[in-house]
Amino acid sequence: MSQPLDPMAAAHVSEVAVSVELQTPGxxxxxxxxxxxxxxxxxxxxxxxxxxxxxxxxxxxxxxxGYEKLSEVRTYPQINALVNRIDWVSGFSNEIPFMVxxxxxxxxxxxxxxxxxRLILTELVRISNHLVFLSSYPLELGASTPLxxxxxxxxxxxxxxxxxxxxxxxxxxxxxGGVKPAAGGGSTQxxxxxxxxxxxxxxxxxxxxxxxxxxxDLDTLVMGNEIFHARTKGxxxxxxxxxxxxxVSGPNLRGSGVAFDLRKHENYLPYDxxxxxxxxxxxxxxxxxxxxxxxxxxxxxxxxxxxxxDIPTGPLQAKxxxxxxxxxxxxxxxxxxxxxxxxxYVVSDGGRIPYRLKIRSASFSNLSILPWALxxxxxxxIIALLGSLDFVLGDVDR
Amino acid sequence: MPDVMxxxxxxNFYVLLVLKILVITGVMLGGLLPVILGELKIGAHMxxxxxxxxxxxxxxxAQPMADGxxxxxxxxxxxxxxxxxxxxxxxxxxxVSTLALFVIIPFSPxxxxxxxxxxxxxxxxxxxLSTLGVLMAGWSSGNKYSLIGGLRAAAQIIAYELPLxxxxxxxxxxxxxxxxxxxxxxxxEMGVPFLIGGQVVGFVVFFIASLAELNRTPxxxxxxxxxxxxxxxxxxxxFRFAIFFLAEYAGIVAVSAIASTLFLGGYGFWGLDSAVxxxxxxxxxxxxxxxxxxxIRWSWPRLREDQLQxxxxxxxxxxxxxxxxxxxxxxxxx
Amino acid sequence: xxxxxxxxxxxxxDSTPAVEASATASATASATAxxxxxxxxxxxxxxxxxxxxxAKVRVDRARWVEAVTAVRDGAGLAFFSFLSxxxxxxxxxxxxxxxxxxxxxxxxxVRLSSGKTNDSVTLSTDxxxxxxxxxxxxxxxxxxxxxxxxxxxxxxxxxxxxxxxNKLYLTDxxxxxxLRKSYPLLSREVxxxxxxxxxxxxxxxxxxxxxxxGGQQDDSPPPTADRAEGDES
Numbered sequence: 001m002s003q004p005l006d007p008m009a010a011a012h013v014s015e016v017a018v019s020v021e022l023q024t025p026g027x028x029x030x031x032x033x034x035x036x037x038x039x040x041x042x043x044x045x046x047x048x049x050x051x052x053x054x055x056x057x058x059x060x061x062x063x064x065x066g067y068e069k070l071s072e073v074r075t076y077p078q079i080n081a082l083v084n085r086i087d088w089v090s091g092f093s094n095e096i097p098f099m100v101x102x103x104x105x106x107x108x109x110x111x112x113x114x115x116x117x118r119l120i121l122t123e124l125v126r127i128s129n130h131l132v133f134l135s136s137y138p139l140e141l142g143a144s145t146p147l148x149x150x151x152x153x154x155x156x157x158x159x160x161x162x163x164x165x166x167x168x169x170x171x172x173x174x175x176x177g178g179v180k181p182a183a184g185g186g187s188t189q190x191x192x193x194x195x196x197x198x199x200x201x202x203x204x205x206x207x208x209x210x211x212x213x214x215x216x217d218l219d220t221l222v223m224g225n226e227i228f229h230a231r232t233k234g235x236x237x238x239x240x241x242x243x244x245x246x247x248v249s250g251p252n253l254r255g256s257g258v259a260f261d262l263r264k265h266e267n268y269l270p271y272d273x274x275x276x277x278x279x280x281x282x283x284x285x286x287x288x289x290x291x292x293x294x295x296x297x298x299x300x301x302x303x304x305x306x307x308x309x310d311i312p313t314g315p316l317q318a319k320x321x322x323x324x325x326x327x328x329x330x331x332x333x334x335x336x337x338x339x340x341x342x343x344x345y346v347v348s349d350g351g352r353i354p355y356r357l358k359i360r361s362a363s364f365s366n367l368s369i370l371p372w373a374l375x376x377x378x379x380x381x382i383i384a385l386l387g388s389l390d391f392v393l394g395d396v397d398r
Numbered sequence: 399m400p401d402v403m404x405x406x407x408x409x410n411f412y413v414l415l416v417l418k419i420l421v422i423t424g425v426m427l428g429g430l431l432p433v434i435l436g437e438l439k440i441g442a443h444m445x446x447x448x449x450x451x452x453x454x455x456x457x458x459x460a461q462p463m464a465d466g467x468x469x470x471x472x473x474x475x476x477x478x479x480x481x482x483x484x485x486x487x488x489x490x491x492x493x494v495s496t497l498a499l500f501v502i503i504p505f506s507p508x509x510x511x512x513x514x515x516x517x518x519x520x521x522x523x524x525x526x527l528s529t530l531g532v533l534m535a536g537w538s539s540g541n542k543y544s545l546i547g548g549l550r551a552a553a554q555i556i557a558y559e560l561p562l563x564x565x566x567x568x569x570x571x572x573x574x575x576x577x578x579x580x581x582x583x584x585x586x587e588m589g590v591p592f593l594i595g596g597q598v599v600g601f602v603v604f605f606i607a608s609l610a611e612l613n614r615t616p617x618x619x620x621x622x623x624x625x626x627x628x629x630x631x632x633x634x635x636x637f638r639f640a641i642f643f644l645a646e647y648a649g650i651v652a653v654s655a656i657a658s659t660l661f662l663g664g665y666g667f668w669g670l671d672s673a674v675x676x677x678x679x680x681x682x683x684x685x686x687x688x689x690x691x692x693x694i695r696w697s698w699p700r701l702r703e704d705q706l707q708x709x710x711x712x713x714x715x716x717x718x719x720x721x722x723x724x725x726x727x728x729x730x731x732x
Numbered sequence: 733x734x735x736x737x738x739x740x741x742x743x744x745x746d747s748t749p750a751v752e753a754s755a756t757a758s759a760t761a762s763a764t765a766x767x768x769x770x771x772x773x774x775x776x777x778x779x780x781x782x783x784x785x786x787a788k789v790r791v792d793r794a795r796w797v798e799a800v801t802a803v804r805d806g807a808g809l810a811f812f813s814f815l816s817x818x819x820x821x822x823x824x825x826x827x828x829x830x831x832x833x834x835x836x837x838x839x840x841x842v843r844l845s846s847g848k849t850n851d852s853v854t855l856s857t858d859x860x861x862x863x864x865x866x867x868x869x870x871x872x873x874x875x876x877x878x879x880x881x882x883x884x885x886x887x888x889x890x891x892x893x894x895x896x897x898n899k900l901y902l903t904d905x906x907x908x909x910x911l912r913k914s915y916p917l918l919s920r921e922v923x924x925x926x927x928x929x930x931x932x933x934x935x936x937x938x939x940x941x942x943x944x945x946g947g948q949q950d951d952s953p954p955p956t957a958d959r960a961e962g963d964e965s
Contacts, residue, residue, distance in 0.1 A: 061901035142700030265850035
């Protein structure tokens with residue numbers, strides 16, 4: 001914070017100074033809202049000088065669905081079905097911080113088995129999300145092959161999620177106090193044997209093997225490629241103190257060198273029982289952000305392998321009243337979602353519906369860095385930067 | 399194969415001309431369709447997909463023809479903001495500059511459309527017309543994205559013309575002639591119909607430069623789909639787009655043929671009679687080079703244009719200049 | 733491992749609260765309380781609370797920018813999480829009204845956290861509804877720029893000194909401030925709640941605890957209060 005940040009520090013400045021001041025009026029182009037590379041409906045109004053960007057203004061709000069207002073007319077279980085559509089690529093993990101916040105206000109303790117299942121599904125969703133990123137990012141840079149291979153492996157992961165929850169992207173599997181108990185009426189104690197599908201352990205191990213395989217493939221195909229290095233190394237560097245100032249979180253923050261992972265610091269799920277590393281980049285360029293997510297897939301697979309070996313037995317959901325009334329109070333719970341830090345600030349008045357629900361979404365803050373980070377870059381670098389931030393418009397606009 | 403040249407004195411010049419045009423067009427199409435199919439099928443299998451599967455049975459051999467028919471029956475759209483005349487001419491200009499390359503490709507010692515003394519010089523000169531075609535397409539579309547794409551393409555093609563030409567000079571020095579047939583005969587005479595006199599460096603430079611001339615990945619920034627939709631081709635649809643499309647693949651075939659003629663020995667092969675097997679040998683070599691181009695396209699991302707220019711000016715040109723110097727010294731001394 | 737990239741295996745550091753046993757829940761609670769007290773002192777706050785793990789510090793409006801700066805510089809909480817607002821009203825056009833009467837105001841919340849430990853604190857200040865102005869903190873945290881724009885268009889709060897207080901999500905012609913409690917949810921006015929079903933009571937309703945987990949299908953219509961007579965500007 002002490003020295004002023006130089007916006008041109010990240011620019012590619014030519015070594016040869018132009019001695020004649022040419023009168024070339026700048027051009028303003030619109031990138032989006034319909035565009036193959038903007039991850040949804042994002043509009044960028046870019047002022048260009050030749051191929052260099054002078055100023056960029058993002059225009060968002062095309063996917064604003066009014067979640068916070070909608071939450072004021074829904075009961076807590078109904079909100080659960082809404083929130084997994086905020087970041088639709090990693091649907092399951094959007095529900096977790098909300099559930100934990102409500103459970104904290106109601107002072108419910110979630111049974112261990114449910115916590116483990118939540119953790120396994122969150123990590124599977126993290127793998128799925130990152131595989132989409134790891135393969136669509138090279139596609140935006142021109143290499144179309146990694147996409148096909150990575151999505152093939154991702155299908156196995158999605159099948160696992162579907163096997164447990166019944167849904168690939170929006171499972172609506174969390175319940176206040178745990179996860180969805182097994183089908184059928186009666187006491188949940190009797191349904192233990194039926195809640196995870198048969199063969200789940202073996203299939204998960206096989207799928208994780210494939211995930212490790214595709215990580216190695218991507219290592220060779222993408223990260224070892226000279227042209228990929230040329231396109232991403234040193235491009236769009238985000239300094240760490242700027243990242244903190246703008247609220248950039250998740251792999252983007254770690255790519256800038258800040259070794260902060262909420263899974264190691266917060267206790268919303270039992271991550272402290274498992275052994276995993278946190279990948280940290282060094283320079284804060286696009287390559288580091290790619291590298292961090294690549295490593296995170298491996299670590300997530302490692303966590304899943306450890307977790308499925310000791311899922312405890314027990315109930316899937318704590319005893320909760322039939323009609324959920326949350327006691328008066330306010331709390332904020334944040335979680336390490338695949339895209340970054342997602343948090344819910346719940347203000348409850350003691351009734352069935354919240355008085356105010358503030359959703360802190362990761363991509364909103366990640367995207368807010370765009371006007372600063374894009375000054376002085378070339379047009380193809382917009383795509384490189386946008387891709388490497390890994391945002392989703394649903395998460396930005398809510 | 400019939401001996402064409404001695405008979406030409408008796409056949410009417412104009413009849414022969416028409417005959418040659420038809421044959422060249424036939425050869426171009428015949429070479430082009432397998433390359434398109436190869437691109438689709440090989441690319442698909444590299445990506446763990448199947449590729450064309452329905453048109454023409456499991457191999458999808460009718461896919462390129464089906465695509466061609468589809469393009470031809472589309473509505474002819476010209477954007478309101480476009481400059482009509484330039485817009486209409488641009489694809490044909492590109493096609494002409496590519497088609498003209500087939501004129502000097504030798505399929506056998508006697509089977510060549512016109513055996514110019516300046517064979518390769520003619521080819522290099524006429525292929526630079528493509529710059530004009532691309533610029534016209536980009537500018538006349540009346541669209542900012544197309545304009546950017548067209549300018550990028552023009553800058554790229556101009557930058558890579560030089561390494562292309564310089565790489566060829568090494569070959570010419572070794573062969574002692576500009577005529578295409580002469581170059582192939584020089585290689586066959588050396589007994590080693592591959593990489594005439596060790597022009598490995600020249601071959602690599604030529605190959606890279608030709609990828610850039612054809613706007614293929616990793617140099618396909620002008621067409622960068624994820625950034626500018628289709629770059630300078632955004633506003634083209636239907637028949638005109640088909641012409642551009644054909645010109646690109648015809649370019650692949652033509653450039654591969656020229657590269658194999660200059661560096662890989664053309665129609666010559668150890669122990670095979672050139673007059674009989676020439677065309678097939680050439681076809682095989684063209685196939686190998688086309689496969690290489692397809693392979694590279696599906697594997698690598700694309701270079702940004704300043705990196706592309708750096709590659710041309712700071713690397714390829716100096717390397718090819720050194721190659722020329724080394725070749726000359728070698729030729730004089732030995 | 734690529735050169736220059738490190739992978740840390742550090743265990744969570746000391747300020748992380750431990751997880752499982754409820755015996756340590758009280759340790760968590762006291763850590764939060766201590767954090768809140770410390771922040772309150774730094775910020776010159778009026779009061780603080782640490783309920784439900786939320787370290788909340790209430791600051792006077794006149795000291796807003798200084799308090800935020802003090803917390804950032806003094807405690808190293810340099811991560812800007814979010815800025816938002818709560819509209820405390822007694823008459824609501826959507827949802828249920830509050831049980832007790834509250835003082836009508838806007839409460840601005842800012843959440844700051846640390847990039848090294850899990851310290852995280854909420855700073856809040858109150859604005860009267862007829863004078864909803866607050867100095868901007870986008871000079872302190874660049875990230876506040878977008879968050880303040882959102883709060884401005886959703887609640888109608890004016891942030892003095894903000895470089896460009898244009899609408900962020902809503903179209904330029906939009907009138908009204910949607911997240912205010914006086915702004916109705918138009919789709920509910922037009923037609924009734926689509927999830928309304930005629931549901932027969934489950935057999936075991938007299939003992940709501942017995943059927944734990946089976947009964948979270950909540951088909952009853954959520955309440956819509958009578959539309960407030962006031963306008964929605």
